[in-house]
Amino acid sequence: MEKQQTIVLCGDSLLLTGVQACLADRPEFDIRRVETAVLGDEQHLCALSPDVLIFDLDMGNKLALDVLKQRSDLLLIGLDLDGSQVVVLSGRQHPA
DSSP: OOOOEEEEEESOOHHHHHHHHHHTTOTTEEEEEEOGGGTTOHHHHHHTOOSEEEEEGGGOSHHHHHHHHHOTTOEEEEEETTTTEEEEEEOOOOOO
C-alpha cells in the first residue's frame, strides 16, 4: 500500500465541509480538519505534515504565504465560493 497523502482543511465553512465529505471515502488520503481558532499558528499547521493545505480564501492570504515560507514543498489550494475562484500556490520548482 502506498503512503497516504495528508490533506489539511483549514476553516469551518460549509464549502470545506463538502470537500471533506467528498474526500472521506478515499483511502489514499488522510484528511485532517483545523478550525479557524488555530489558524494563526502556521507552526501548528506545519506540524501536521500536510502534503496539501486547502483553505478558504476569505481568511486572507497571509496564512498561506506564512505556511509556504515554512514548507516550500507544500501545495496550497484556496477556495472562494462567493467569487467562484480557486487559487493554487506552490513553492516547488519545475523545469522550464
